[in-house]
Amino acid sequence: MSFTLKIKDQVEERAIDGDLTIKDLLDDLDLSSETMVSKKNGEIVIEEETIEDGDEIEFIQIIYGG
Amino acid sequence: MGSCTKCGNPNVIIKRKASGQALCKDCFIESIEKKVKQTIKKENFLEKGDKVLVALSGGKDSVVTLEILNSYVERHIIELCAVTIDEGIAGYREEGVEIAKAHAERLGIPHKVVSFKESFGIDLDEIMKTEGHRGSCTYCGVFRRWIINRAAREFGATKIATGHNLDDETQAILMNYLEGNMENLAKIGPKTESNSEMFTVKIKPLREIPEKEIGLYALAKGLDIHLAGCPYAQESFRMEISNILKDLSKDHPTIMYSTLRGFDKIRPALRQELAHDYEYDRCERCGEPSSNRLCRACTFLEELGK
Numbered sequence: 001m002s003f004t005l006k007i008k009d010q011v012e013e014r015a016i017d018g019d020l021t022i023k024d025l026l027d028d029l030d031l032s033s034e035t036m037v038s039k040k041n042g043e044i045v046i047e048e049e050t051i052e053d054g055d056e057i058e059f060i061q062i063i064y065g066g
Numbered sequence: 067m068g069s070c071t072k073c074g075n076p077n078v079i080i081k082r083k084a085s086g087q088a089l090c091k092d093c094f095i096e097s098i099e100k101k102v103k104q105t106i107k108k109e110n111f112l113e114k115g116d117k118v119l120v121a122l123s124g125g126k127d128s129v130v131t132l133e134i135l136n137s138y139v140e141r142h143i144i145e146l147c148a149v150t151i152d153e154g155i156a157g158y159r160e161e162g163v164e165i166a167k168a169h170a171e172r173l174g175i176p177h178k179v180v181s182f183k184e185s186f187g188i189d190l191d192e193i194m195k196t197e198g199h200r201g202s203c204t205y206c207g208v209f210r211r212w213i214i215n216r217a218a219r220e221f222g223a224t225k226i227a228t229g230h231n232l233d234d235e236t237q238a239i240l241m242n243y244l245e246g247n248m249e250n251l252a253k254i255g256p257k258t259e260s261n262s263e264m265f266t267v268k269i270k271p272l273r274e275i276p277e278k279e280i281g282l283y284a285l286a287k288g289l290d291i292h293l294a295g296c297p298y299a300q301e302s303f304r305m306e307i308s309n310i311l312k313d314l315s316k317d318h319p320t321i322m323y324s325t326l327r328g329f330d331k332i333r334p335a336l337r338q339e340l341a342h343d344y345e346y347d348r349c350e351r352c353g354e355p356s357s358n359r360l361c362r363a364c365t366f367l368e369e370l371g372k
């Protein structure tokens with residue numbers, strides 16, 4: 001079981017074991033949900049959304065410092 | 067996982083901790099537009115026949131400002147024009163300028179791009195190579211203001227709209243308060259209120275919208291926005307305050323709203339106590355309004371030998 005993760009121009013394939021939500025993934029990657037919008041298969045989703053086999057997840061940073 | 071509080075659509079794109087609302091894309095877009103329109107009405111930002119200049123960087127805040135104000139153009143209430151400032155930051159600014167141009171063209175809005183180089187004979191990259199410079203953001207702030215004021219007169223604009231959001235406003239309030247900078251604190255507000263004819267009134271249509279929701283609105287509407295960080299952005303007191311506020315907001319989701327609301331209540335008293343009307347004259351060098359012999363922009367330019 002795996003999904004695709006896209007951040008900017010970087011795309012990577014990641015494995016899922018067990019239940020995984022967008023929130024878990026953001027926490028794992030040490031990314032702040034306060035500055036990111038998440039998309040699943042092209043649609044904007046909230047943090048509670050679960051990630052399933054074959055999903056394409058994209059994180060878009062919308063808040064930059066400065 | 068819950069569906070839209072307003073229409074029951076199961077595809078929710080935001081859960082607002084502050085209100086407990088969950089909203090689908092369409093209801094979220096509508097809620098933002100409604101809120102901005104309420105602010106505009108409450109603060110008397112627009113009068114019929116106004117010509118509003120939008121300071122359009124291509125970033126989310128200015129693009130959303132332009133987009134929402136354009137609905138007033140469609141209803142024949144106001145006219146819009148836009149100015150984009152090219153500070154001269156290689157590898158960063160170009161994309162924002164292109165995005166800004168495309169939006170102005172799409173909406174049929176008169177638009178000009180003005181560079182630091184053509185205005186001052188030096189761009190930000192060059193300034194940052196000089197010794198003893200005052201820090202990138204100081205020049206940006208002062209030089210942009212100079213260009214925007216001038217562009218407003220050239221366009222014959224009656225108002226200037228900026229993209230300041232709820233986060234910007236609360237950061238400014240807290241920063242000035244904590245630094246004891248009460249005169250600057252008293253100047254914060256929805257509109258600039260100068261009784262000098264030389265200044266165009268500035269309005270902040272997004273000041274009650276959290277920054278994150280502005281980004282979300284832009285993405286939900288499919289608006290092209292410039293997403294990148296400035297290479298000169300650095301640790302600053304503002305950033306520390308911004309981090310504190312974001313942290314606090316996690317467990318106290320209404321904190322920014324209450325900070326702004328409370329401030330708006332004491333603002334009249336603050337102004338009465340602290341705001342004095344400066345005597346404005348013209349800068350000896352450039353002719354822009356200034357309370358000193360030289361305006362801030364010209365003071366900096368003299369330092370830079372320009």
Ligand code: SF4
Pocket residue numbers: 066153202203204206207296297298299300
């Ligand atoms: S972060 Fe960059 S673009 Fe923004 S004010 Fe500072 S130098 Fe200018």
Ligand SMILES: [Zn+2]
Pocket residue numbers: 070071072073074075089090091092093094
């Ligand atoms: Zn809905």
Ligand SMILES: [Zn+2]
Pocket residue numbers: 349350351352353354360361362363364365
């Ligand atoms: Zn001057």
